[in-house]
Amino acid sequence: MDAARLAELQAWVTGAGLSGRLETELLSGFCARAVAAGVPLRRVLIAIDTLHPIHEGRAFRWFHDRPEITVVEYGRTTEGEALENWHHSAFYHVLQSEQQMMRWRLTEEVAARFTGMPEQRADGMTDYVVMLKRFAAEGIIGDMDCVYTAWLTDKPEGFSDAEIAALKQSMPFLALALKAVSLARITSTLVETYLGRDAGRRVLSGRIARGVADRIDAVLWFSDLRGFTKITDTAEPGEIIPLLNDYADAVISAIHAQDGDVLKLMGDGTLAIFPAADRAAACRRALLAAKAARQGIADLNRRRSEAGRPMTEMYLGLHVGEVFYGNVGSQERLDFTVVGPAVNEVSRIAAMCRSVDQPLLMSSAFASALADPSRVVSVGRYALRGVGQPQDLFTFDPGRG
Numbered sequence: 248m249d250a251a252r253l254a255e256l257q258a259w260v261t262g263a264g265l266s267g268r269l270e271t272e273l274l275s276g277f278c279a280r281a282v283a284a285g286v287p288l289r290r291v292l293i294a295i296d297t298l299h300p301i302h303e304g305r306a307f308r309w310f311h312d313r314p315e316i317t318v319v320e321y322g323r324t325t326e327g328e329a330l331e332n333w334h335h336s337a338f339y340h341v342l343q344s345e346q347q348m349m350r351w352r353l354t355e356e357v358a359a360r361f362t363g364m365p366e367q368r369a370d371g372m373t374d375y376v377v378m379l380k381r382f383a384a385e386g387i388i389g390d391m392d393c394v395y396t397a398w399l400t401d402k403p404e405g406f407s408d409a410e411i412a413a414l415k416q417s418m419p420f421l422a423l424a425l426k427a428v429s430l431a432r433i434t435s436t437l438v439e440t441y442l443g444r445d446a447g448r449r450v451l452s453g454r455i456a457r458g459v460a461d462r463i464d465a466v467l468w469f470s471d472l473r474g475f476t477k478i479t480d481t482a483e484p485g486e487i488i489p490l491l492n493d494y495a496d497a498v499i500s501a502i503h504a505q506d507g508d509v510l511k512l513m514g515d516g517t518l519a520i521f522p523a524a525d526r527a528a529a530c531r532r533a534l535l536a537a538k539a540a541r542q543g544i545a546d547l548n549r550r551r552s553e554a555g556r557p558m559t560e561m562y563l564g565l566h567v568g569e570v571f572y573g574n575v576g577s578q579e580r581l582d583f584t585v586v587g588p589a590v591n592e593v594s595r596i597a598a599m600c601r602s603v604d605q606p607l608l609m610s611s612a613f614a615s616a617l618a619d620p621s622r623v624v625s626v627g628r629y630a631l632r633g634v635g636q637p638q639d640l641f642t643f644d645p646g647r648g
Contacts, residue, residue: 252284253413257420264424267431270307271316277421278309286410290372290399294321294338295425298389298433300440305429335362338395341377348415351375352405367399374405378415380422388433394422445508445522446583449573457581460573465585466521466529466613467570467593468507468536470498470563473601475515482557490557491515497543498561504539505532510584518594520585526567526616533565534617537607564597566610588634595631596640603627605642614641 260277268276274293282288289311296304303324308317324333333339340361341349351357351364353373358364364375380394398414400406406414439447472478472494479487495517499509502519511518521536523529540561548558568589574581596608603626614623624644630637 249284252280253417256280256284257417260417260420260424264420264427267428268424270305270425270428271318273421273424273428274307274309275316277417278311281414281417282311284413286413287400287402287406288398289401290367290397292395292397292399293421293425294395295429296390296392297429297436298391299436303390332362335360337361337364337375337377337397338379341379342393346379347381348376348378350377350406350411371401372399373403374400376406376411376414378418380419382426388430391426391429391433394425396422442583443508443510444503446510450583454583455574455581457574457576457578460571460575460586462569463572464523464526464569465567465572466507466523466526466533467566467568467585467589468502468517468519468521468533468563469566469593469597470517470540470561471597472515473560473562475559478557478559486557490559493547493551494544494559494561497547498540501536501539501543505536507532507536516594518585518590520570520572523567523616527618530565530567530613530616531618533613537563537565541606560606562597562600563607564593564595564600564609565607565613566593566596567613567616568592592631592634592638595634596638599629599631599640602629603640607642609641611639611641 256277259280260273263273263276270293274291278288278291288309291309292306293309294304294306299320302320302322304321306319306321308319310317322329324330337349337351351361351374353364353368353375355368358368367375376398378396378398380396382392396418398406435447435451438450441447442450478490482490491514494515495512498517502509502517505521507519507521509517509519521529521533540563544561548560551558566589568587570585570587570589572585574583575586576582592610596610600606600608605626608626609623614620617623622644623641626640626642628637628639
């Protein structure tokens with residue numbers, strides 16, 4: 248065992264973690280240096296939980312004979328086959344035993360006990376060592392309470408005691424670096440999930456001071472669901488949140504596909520923007536998003552109808568104008584959003600959809616910015632609550648699709 252190279256490994260992974268290297272770089276660099284120091288690694292599996300609305304965690308697989316690390320974002324392990332596989336895993340066994348480390352020589356009998364071990368044995372692995380690095384209670388965020396690692400070799404006699412001691416000594420350095428990267432990833436996920444993608448990136452870049460805002464030109468999208476209040480009064484209570492989630496999926500995915508940013512979800516309402524350095528292009532993206540959202544809702548309604556579940560439709564107002572985009576709030580509680588008269592106007596335009604019986608209404612500014620304004624038709628001039636001057640409103644010309 249080369250003590251100097253082992254010390255070099257520990258210093259390298261500490262520096263790499265502080266510099267923010269990706270998990271794949273950390274693992275590949277660590278394993279290459281461990282092998283150079285004399286540890287006969289052939290396969291390594293590392294998993295770390297995370298705080299994500301879809302994924303429970305991320306797993307990384309290193310193979311001595313492959314250039315790329317395999318990355319898997321795994322879903323919830325709380326039910327069904329995923330739960331069964333978790334309960335039959337070596338990681339779960341060590342976790343339940345409240346040990347920091349356990350080791351198995353991969354005999355046929357031992358391998359049959361755990362998920363994945365028969366395949367490892369068939370590929371020539373002889374020794375399987377699991378090490379866990381648990382976090383103190385104050386270091387846990389969401390489900391992230393541990394770094395799980397598995398170390399495998401095909402050396403006929405398995406790892407020596409000295410080799411296992413070297414891994415045990417070095418593993419905390421790797422775990423700390425991985426946790427640092429994961430926390431940065433969690434921070435990014437949280438701000439983008441709750442603030443929106445662009446707003447989240449701006450906050451992470453340092454735009455967090457109260458009153459810091461940019462004056463931007465943007466297409467504004469405000470949508471809500473038809474008859475939502477009636478649905479909440481008549482549907483089973485357990486149907487309300489799934490209904491909101493189903494329709495939000497259709498609307499938000501359509502907005503994101505056209506590079507829009509969702510800034511607020513207000514019950515059944517959605518406020519989004521499409522930055523408009525080029526107004527015609529931004530308006531076109533908003534209309535493509537509207538078309539995709541309507542198609543998504545039509546598909547959703549077919550599925551919900553077949554299941555006998557409540558259904559609804561989307562009302563949508565579109566406007567374009569200048570807004571302030573930034574932090575608004577108190578010293579303790581800020582919101583990164585858009586403010587200005589145009590924001591009030593787009594919400595009033597969406598509300599007019601009910602009165603004029605149209606699923607989509609556009610302001611005159613939006614209609615004028617379209618590359619082909621002949622596709623729209625006026626529905627009249629209306630006084631909007633809280634808006635000083637009556638507004639001409641438009642919708643699609645039904646004769647032109």
